[in-house]
Amino acid sequence: MENRHHALGFSDQDVLKMYDIMLTARRVDERLWLLNRAGKIPFVVSCQGQEAAQVGAAFALNREKDYVAPYYRDYGFVLAWGMTVREMMLNNFARGEDPNSAGRQMPGHFGYKKLRMLSHSSPVTTQNPHAVGVALAAKLKGDDIVSFVTFGEGSANQGDFHEAANFAGVHKLPVIFMCENNHYAISVGLKHQLSCDYVSDRAKGYGMFGKTFDGNDPLAAYLAVKEAADRAHRGEGPSLLEANCYRLTPHTSDDNDMTYRTKAEVEEAKKHDGVLTFAAYLRELGVLTPEREKEMEERIRKEIDEATDYAEKAPFADPMTVLRYVYEEKD
């Protein structure tokens, strides 16, 4: 087995951390489904099958400076970006302490100013022009940052996708558009969403760099996003990246995916699941030892247990706060 991470400048510790975050996102997600089926939380929207692309991407950005506009499946990304498991659980329990929205939004609708993470809504792709606006503002201010935004392949058909991409292309802005192509927009598969082979083919139409990579491989994600970020810093403008992933769960806890795809198809995709294949890679190189793996699983489980307990016991926001923050409140 070829050591690919050393060639990218990553230490063994770095890739263990990467895997740790991917695994944490997966285990959080699995716990959310259990909590949902147990009637404790009303809704789950999953990241399963997209963690590798998300975490690899985050490692290629400057986590102290860059601005990000993740979408609702980005559990792996936001964890890598600094959100804690406890904060995610508070978000899923819709508690007052949830830093994303204090329980105002549905789960997975991230936003955290402290982390330079824009707030987003449910109508998809509206965040793309926002990310472009951040890049435009940074350029006006002379700030050397990158603005990173994610969305699904269904979203790549929205007007806002095209308007944002064109604007960024025309103004040569430091934006990275990363499409997490999980092959399904709820029930509608790729062949009814796209008539081109790849979402990244569209980059040419906007005069920007485009690239599709293996979304099950965090190192491929890192490499692609790093290349795009380097280009942005050099003033070479935006990039359209496409992570080829697969959505391993139904669209949400309210969906039944067996009405539009087969179990055999999902089982086949699971063989390429990035969490499993990256673990296999690390095991083969002797980086992920049985002891480390055991320690990791136990620690993550404990962290999720504690976060779940904390969030479950945490209060909802005071109902009267429903009237607050419609506009700026001046003292």
Added chain:
Amino acid sequence: MAVISYIEAVTQALKEEMERDENVFVMGEDVGKRGGVFQATKGLYDEFGEKRVIDTPLAESAIVGVGIGAAMYGLRPVAEMQFADFMLPATNQIISEAAKTRYRSNNDWSVPLTIRAPYGGGVHGGLYHSQSMEAIFANVPGLKIVMPSTPYDVKGLLKASIRDNDPVIFFEHKRAYRLIKGEVPDEEYVLPIGKADVKRDGDDVTVITYGLAVHFALQAAEKLAGEGISTQILDLRTVYPLDKEAIIAAAQKTGKVLLVTEDTKEGSVISEVAAIIAENCLFDLDAPVKRLAAPDAPAMPFAAPLEKTFLLNPEKLEQAIRDLAEF
């Protein structure tokens, strides 16, 4: 005190705010070298350069959406919609995003964005260069909608909109751009958003309106004064959220209220004003609250006689005020 036109007030407000705060910039279609199709941004490109006076691609959702992102970053964008009629592609960005960002993030993020849009008829603009779009946005908490009638109000309220920390839609009546002139102080001033203004005092009938119709009401009132009818005129200035106190006080003063809008009637801003009066002024009224508005037809046609029929004019207001006075 200098006398300037309505559109000069727009340009002056933009220029002064850009000079005052380097975070203010304008963006839109043709706002750069061309200075805007109406010349509202005339001279700004030469003074501030292409970085702060940005010609955008022809894509309204991006103009607003990119403005939202820049505002979240900490700048104060002024996004121009070339015509209010063309802002519908940006409606999702305005209603789902700009209006709700502060609320949905529990006060973490805010969007200090101003969206300027010329609206209104009487310029042979046909269906799609004449409409009043305020009612579409006047049911959206999180937004503020300003619709001034005079150069003085334009300047003071546009400056206030740019300094506001929440999204403001600033509708400018395009027929008023060169038709309406007025005095503006030489010194710096800012007017409060959310406050209506009594443009004429009177005892017999109250007219509550906004935009160009304020001037029609003033002309009608002047004429009716000769007949012994005294008309009070309240200019809403901000149509969302409404200045309820001023509306109630104005209705109570005369007990006879005429509500006027250039917009189509049903579901218009003045219908909400009527509801406020109905809820608060039952025992003060001496006549039914009346509405004068455009017909409930899609929009005003291009052909001159048809456009004229659709539109308000001082004579229509005069008759409606007289009818109420005689009730």
